[in-house]
Amino acid sequence: MMDVALESTASEAVVAAPPAAPSALRERARSVTRAVARTVLPPLLGLAVFLAAWSLVAASIETSIGAVPGPRAVWDAAGALVEEHARERTKAVEFEARQAERKEAFLREQPGEPWIERQYAGKPTYLDQIVTSLKTVFAGFVLASLVAVPLGILCGSIPLVQSALGPFIQIFRPVSPLAWLPIVMILVSALYTPEEAWFEKSFVSSAITVALCSLWPALINTSLGVASVDRDHLNVARVLRLGWWTKVTKIIVPSALPLIFTGLRLSLGVGWMVLIAAEMLSQNPGLGKFVWDMFQNGSSQTLSMILVAVFTIGFIGCLLDRAMVALERLVTYGGAGAR
Amino acid sequence: MAFLEAQSVCKSYGALSVLQDVDLAIDRGELVAIVGASGSGKTTLLSLLAGLALPDRGRVLLDGHHVREPGPDRAVVFQNYSLLPWLTVWDNVSLAVDNVFRDWPKARKREQTERHLELVHLLPARDKRPGELSGGMRQRVSLARALAMDPQVLLLDEPLGALDALTRATMQTEIERIWQQDRKTVVLITNDVDESILLADRILPLTGGPGASLGPAVAVDLARPRDRRAVNHDPRFKRIRREVFDRLRAGQEWTRRKSA
Structure with missing residues (x-):
């Protein structure tokens, strides 16, 4: 910003400089x-102090798996992860090339015989894991929004629905993802048995857990936004005898949109936080699993790898939030506070 | 029989009685002003006429039909304009037109919207949003929206209350001009006695809430169009002014004695 x-x-x-006097x-x-x-100096100063403090603290703590890594070590670890990704990609490309060669040779020798295509079986790199995490959180977030926003509109506009759902919202909202996850995993195992699996079970469980936890801020804020629509605007709807749908689309949603977006922003934030825990436990191949695997292998690299993940998680979370703000600016009307 | 009638209407909020036995009879094509101090229950009375609220006792009749809910036949111009800030001027008016005249062909709806924006001289601002307009312009959009519904009764709730004196004067002239064009039945709620004399055929003083009721009407027998400057020196204007003030004051004293 x-x-x-x-x-x-x-x-x-x-642009304006050239004709100006010296x-x-x-x-x-x-x-x-x-x-x-x-604008630039204060953050830089903060960063410098942070890095210095970190280096000092890191150098003075010794753990069972070696020293706590300083900034430098973490930076190198990040570089190594990116390099590894590049290596894997090259290998994959080489594999494809070799396979194409073999296929050609095979078909030359035995034309008309069926050729079995093979997938490259390399392990997912750190960047792949980031992509998986983003996909999962996106799926969960979309799922949550699709439930929360319409439900919030119902809640906010019909007091009966509000009082019927109120207690459930109160009770389920504070539940941690760790409590939901086992239930979701068991249910997904039982119910998600498609012929052709488009998604991994671990992906589905993680996404649903994210959805369950990130549902509430969007739901609560939407219903608050809808309930606080200007009385006069609703009176306009009554005088015009607007149909329910027109009333919702022309008056209620536009007027509640700022709060709906606040809710969605909070939801996405919660979803991203929950995701890491969900992935750790459900073994969805994303950032959470990366952290867990690093913790399990307990090498000298463990701490720096996990710290790379921590910074990545923070950075992406921040970007997601910014993206939501930008989206909100795009869709809400300009004259804030105007009647 | 009167066109718009209130028959011994009572309305209270909780223990607070706002209106007590209000009777009202307005003829078709009449412009009636209901004048009262702030807090005297003017807006409540207007809500009852509009059907936005229902009376505890008594009833409101429009052309002999019992008013039970709001509808486009009784268009309301709200005190704070109540334009939808996310819609342009055009969309605010056409939202009303499209919903009131659902079975009209598109071209006719567009023509209706356009004509009423023209009427308030706001066609050039059609793509602006309310936030970009001055108070007076917003109130004109609100007026255009109400008139575009082609209502049987136009209910104006302190339409000029939020405007500065100059804009207010211009808008008063504007309202008179528009009213003379199509002679709708108009109920104007105001706390400005001079404004009511300039605009109304009859003035109904709403006296002393809580438990307000309407005093006897004061007829305004000044020729139209009324020139604000000329009228100021007209002895009839002064007489009417005094009369309205006297009735408002008498009503206040009466309520005070009643509640004492």
């Missing part, structure tokens, strides 16, 4: 410098 603002002032300055130019350069100092 701050960076964006900074960029725009900087670029304006550059003193004005100096003045403008100074104001740009000031803006840079205000």
